[in-house]
Amino acid sequence: MGKVFSAHAVSVDGYITGREPGAGRGLGDGTMLFDWYFDGDTPSQVFDGFKLSAPSARVFDAFAGRVGAIVAGRNTYEDSDRFGGGSPHPAARLFVLSHRPAPELTERQTLVTTGIQDAIAAAREAAGGKDVGLMGGGVVTEALKAGLVDEVVLHQVPVLLGGGRPFFQALPEHVRLRLVEAVPAPGVTHLHYEVER
Numbered sequence: 001m002g003k004v005f006s007a008h009a010v011s012v013d014g015y016i017t018g019r020e021p022g023a024g025r026g027l028g029d030g031t032m033l034f035d036w037y038f039d040g041d042t043p044s045q046v047f048d049g050f051k052l053s054a055p056s057a058r059v060f061d062a063f064a065g066r067v068g069a070i071v072a073g074r075n076t077y078e079d080s081d082r083f084g085g086g087s088p089h090p091a092a093r094l095f096v097l098s099h100r101p102a103p104e105l106t107e108r109q110t111l112v113t114t115g116i117q118d119a120i121a122a123a124r125e126a127a128g129g130k131d132v133g134l135m136g137g138g139v140v141t142e143a144l145k146a147g148l149v150d151e152v153v154l155h156q157v158p159v160l161l162g163g164g165r166p167f168f169q170a171l172p173e174h175v176r177l178r179l180v181e182a183v184p185a186p187g188v189t190h191l192h193y194e195v196e197r
């Protein structure tokens with residue numbers, strides 16, 4: 001069975017957006033979190049148009065290549081302009097987790113309103129043995145609470161944003177992590193953790 005992981009670009013003070021993210025505004029005033037996707041000279045083999053530094057391309061493509069399906073929170077879906085009716089990943093089906101109907105979803109997108117377990121189960125099935133990627137701080141936190149996350153990746157960008165949406169929200173108990181790899185790269189440090197069980 002595939003794994004479940006989240007990989008987010010995050011500031012040193014723990015934000016995955018700047019202030020006032022939203023539809024049409026993307027990451028708000030935190031757009032520099034994504035600069036390293038485009039500041040290099042090594043094209044991604046998975047995402048068209050991404051040009052990363054060589055060390056970032058190795059890390060980024062390794063994770064991107066593992067993904068068979070995505071579970072994104074409703075905020076990520078809305079703030080990303082509903083991914084234009086498609087998916088944030090070129091080869092992975094999108095599952096949107098929400099408490100509310102989303103009549104505008106296309107046939108390439110699936111809404112799940114019955115909780116994180118169901119969303120991850122549906123994504124696992126669609127992933128066909130590949131991994132499930134989680135998008136959004138709320139979704140990652142829900143999945144951690146349910147004990148469903150295998151790995152957490154911080155693409156840590158050297159900035160203190162001072163505000164925005166946090167990667168991790170409140171948890172009822174500690175979650176211990178084991179550092180698998182730390183890769184310094186231009187404009188970002190890639191921190192790959194496994195969740196200890």
Ligand SMILES: NC(=O)c1ccc[n+]([C@@H]2O[C@H](COP(=O)([O-])OP(=O)(O)OC[C@H]3O[C@@H](n4cnc5c(N)ncnc54)[C@H](OP(=O)(O)O)[C@@H]3O)[C@@H](O)[C@H]2O)c1
Pocket residue numbers: 007008009010015016017021022026027033072073074075076077079080097098099100113114115116135136137138139140142165166
């Ligand atoms: N820096 C990065 O790499 C990166 C990556 C991904 C996303 N982002 C950004 O992060 C922001 C979103 O993060 P976020 O933490 O605010 O939100 P999120 O995790 O994307 O979405 C949270 C929403 O998902 C729904 N949800 C969560 N758990 C649920 C459950 N158990 N059952 C049903 N629905 C559930 C709820 O929606 P409703 O109650 O409204 O239905 C909740 O408000 C966006 O701006 C996005 O662009 C950044």
